[in-house]
Amino acid sequence: AQSVSQHNHHVILSEAASLELGCNYSYGGTVNLFWYVQYPGQHLQLLLKYFSGDPLVKGIKGFEAEFIKSKFSFNLRKPSVQWSDTAEYFCAVLEGGFQKLVFGTGTRLLVSP
Amino acid sequence: DAGVIQSPRHEVTEMGQEVTLRCKPISGHNSLFWYRQTMMRGLELLIYFNNNVPIDDSGMPEDRFSAKMPNASFSTLKIQPSEPRDSAVYFCASSHGSENTGELFFGEGSRLTVL
Numbered sequence: 001a002q003s004v005s006q007h008n009h010h011v012i013l014s015e016a017a018s019l020e021l022g023c024n025y026s027y028g029g030t031v032n033l034f035w036y037v038q039y040p041g042q043h044l045q046l047l048l049k050y051f052s053g054d055p056l057v058k059g060i061k062g063f064e065a066e067f068i069k070s071k072f073s074f075n076l077r078k079p080s081v082q083w084s085d086t087a088e089y090f091c092a093v094l095e096g097g098f099q100k101l102v103f104g105t106g107t108r109l110l111v112s113p
Numbered sequence: 114d115a116g117v118i119q120s121p122r123h124e125v126t127e128m129g130q131e132v133t134l135r136c137k138p139i140s141g142h143n144s145l146f147w148y149r150q151t152m153m154r155g156l157e158l159l160i161y162f163n164n165n166v167p168i169d170d171s172g173m174p175e176d177r178f179s180a181k182m183p184n185a186s187f188s189t190l191k192i193q194p195s196e197p198r199d200s201a202v203y204f205c206a207s208s209h210g211s212e213n214t215g216e217l218f219f220g221e222g223s224r225l226t227v228l
Contacts, residue, residue, distance in 0.1 A: 032215050043116075044204070044219040090156060094215035100169065101146075101215050105155035 002026050002093050004104035012110045013081050021076040021107050023065075023091030032094040033074040034101070035065055039087045047089070050074065061085070083113045115139070117220035119205050125226045131193040134223045137186055138207030146217060147180055147190050148204040156204070162188065195227045 003026040013019060025031060035047040048059025055067040065076045074091060091104040118137040126132055138145045146161040160170040162182045170180070177196070182188040192199055202224045206217040 034215050043221045044206075044217075046216055049215065092215065100158055100161075101217065102158070103148075103156035 001100075002031070002102050004091050004093050004102055006089075006091055006104035006107050008107045009105070010108045010110070012112065014112050015083055016080050017111075019076070019078040019081045019085070019109070021089055021091075021109070023074045023076065023104060025072050025074070025091075025093045027072070033065075033067060034092040034094070035059065035063070035074075035076050036090045036092060036103070037087050038090070038106075044090065047076075081109075081111045083111050085109060086111045117205055117207050117218055119203075119220035119223050121223055122221065123224045123226075125228065126195055127228050128196055129194045130227075131191065132195045132199075132225060132227075134190040134203050134205075134225070136188045136190070136205030136220060138188070138205070139209075139218055140186070142207035142209050142218070143185065144208045144210065145182060145188050146206040146208075147188070148206065148219075150202045150204060150222070151200075159190070159203075192225075195225075197227045200225055200227050 005024045007022045033050040036044045037047045038044045047063055048057050048065055050057045050067045058064045063078050065074055067074050088106045088108050090106045092101050094101045120135045144163050147159040148156050149159055150156050159172045160180045161168055165182045178192055180190045202222045204219050204222045206219045208217050
């Protein structure tokens with residue numbers, strides 16, 4: 001079964017710093033990839049998704065992610081973070097032919113003003 | 114539109130007691146998912162339903178856990194008897210369509226503490 005690794009468990013940045021959160025999934029084949037975000041006290045919500053086509057996908061609030069098939073990676077980026085980006089970020093993979101959306105363990109991002 | 118509604122938001126109970134968590138999916142969504150979130154294990158899929166039928170319950174920890182979806186607008190997750198290691202946040206999510214597209218709409222979660 002698929003598994004998802006998020007290597008950074010906690011990240012602390014100052015406002016305006018650039019962000020890159022790593023995400024790797026365990027093996028190839030057809031996959032759909034997602035980033036979800038959970039703001040403090042709120043429910044998880046979809047940030048962006050990759051199904052096919054352009055491997056660089058753009059989501060809400062200036063976030064983007066790049067799918068690199070050869071590296072089994074789907075890293076999340078933002079050129080300049082804001083205090084309001086403080087949240088927990090989850091990478092997830094939906095394996096083709098299966099119905100399970102498997103999440104990584106999450107990365108807690110703290111942006112200091 | 115109302116999102117996914119879960120109740121209770123917080124539950125504190127003693128070991129051995131029965132716990133019932135409830136979920137109302139978004140109207141028109143025909144897939145429903147129960148996830149458990151803990152610090153150690155992150156988000157784990159417990160079970161999911163499609164058109165009220167359980168499709169995969171391989172994530173249910175053990176027989177103490179059971180889930181039902183008697184109709185398209187209601188689901189329950191029951192733990193009987195509860196144990197301290199069941200303490201977690203339980204999320205319900207729903208999605209549209211007969212196949213899981215991965216685009217889930219989550220409720221705000223039920224935080225369970227078992228003493």
